[in-house]
Amino acid sequence: MIVVTGATGNVGRALVDALASAGEQVTAVSRRPAQVPDGVRHHRADMDDPASLRPALDGAAALFLLVAGDDPHAILKEAAGVGRVVLLSSQGAGTRPEIYRHPALFEQTVRESGADFTILRPGGFASNSFAWAESVRTARTAAAPFGDVGLPVIDPADIAEVAAAVLREPGHAGRTYELTGPAPVTPRERAAAIGEALGEPVRFVEQTREEARAQMLQVMPEPVVEGTLAILGAPTAAERAVSPDVERVLGRAPRAFAEWAARNLPAFR
Numbered sequence: 001m002i003v004v005t006g007a008t009g010n011v012g013r014a015l016v017d018a019l020a021s022a023g024e025q026v027t028a029v030s031r032r033p034a035q036v037p038d039g040v041r042h043h044r045a046d047m048d049d050p051a052s053l054r055p056a057l058d059g060a061a062a063l064f065l066l067v068a069g070d071d072p073h074a075i076l077k078e079a080a081g082v083g084r085v086v087l088l089s090s091q092g093a094g095t096r097p098e099i100y101r102h103p104a105l106f107e108q109t110v111r112e113s114g115a116d117f118t119i120l121r122p123g124g125f126a127s128n129s130f131a132w133a134e135s136v137r138t139a140r141t142a143a144a145p146f147g148d149v150g151l152p153v154i155d156p157a158d159i160a161e162v163a164a165a166v167l168r169e170p171g172h173a174g175r176t177y178e179l180t181g182p183a184p185v186t187p188r189e190r191a192a193a194i195g196e197a198l199g200e201p202v203r204f205v206e207q208t209r210e211e212a213r214a215q216m217l218q219v220m221p222e223p224v225v226e227g228t229l230a231i232l233g234a235p236t237a238a239e240r241a242v243s244p245d246v247e248r249v250l251g252r253a254p255r256a257f258a259e260w261a262a263r264n265l266p267a268f269r
Contacts, residue, residue: 150184
């Protein structure tokens with residue numbers, strides 16, 4: 001049985017579907033009630049309360065673990081009998097561990113847990129563009145800072161497919177996979193791709209760093225905001241690089257941002 005935490009998120013929902021379609025026995029874990037595919041068990045738990053995970057982990061062979069909750073040691077203690085752990089971390093844990101301390105701590109804890117582990121480090125998510133949904137729907141505009149700085153954002157569906165493969169197949173233990181899209185794409189280009197999918201132009205509005213910072217602070221803690229802005233505005237060579245790991249695991253290239261935009265078009269109409 002495979003336990004998926006964060007089962008209602010952009011990655012978790014797709015991962016549950018992929019595992020269920022492959023005939024796996026799945027327990028989907030989330031804080032709130034959720035609709036799950038036929039045959040999938042749902043369990044409500046809060047990562048801030050590791051003991052609440054215990055019933056979901058009983059008899060589990062593998063665990064897909066988010067970086068969530070304050071105490072990874074307590075979470076992994078509850079998962080002590082699970083043989084395989086796949087951690088969804090962040091690229092920043094490798095490129096900027098001084099800022100992304102929480103993912104880095106989860107990685108260290110998973111490595112020391114005694115389980116067969118695999119760490120997934122995605123870069124920016126294509127789905128972050130859902131932040132533009134309302135402004136695109138109402139005004140055909142999209143605002144972001146650093147309009148001409150490109151990063152190889154990844155489709156969450158690709159992360160889910162990689163996670164499904166790693167959870168089900170041998171040969172991934174002890175590995176860390178950097179997950180990116182197929183090419184760097186700028187915010188301006190992402191807005192244009194959404195417009196092309198809509199069949200109407202979307203005007204890109206470039207924010208100042210301070211405008212973007214004020215907006216991000218409404219939903220993120222300050223250290224994460226500063227780290228995010230640093231990556232968006234002055235990415236390192238590693239953060240700009242396209243990784244081969246999606247293709248290594250799946251045997252195909254990762255999806256382009258334009259494919260994500262076309263598949264998620266209803267959100268922007």
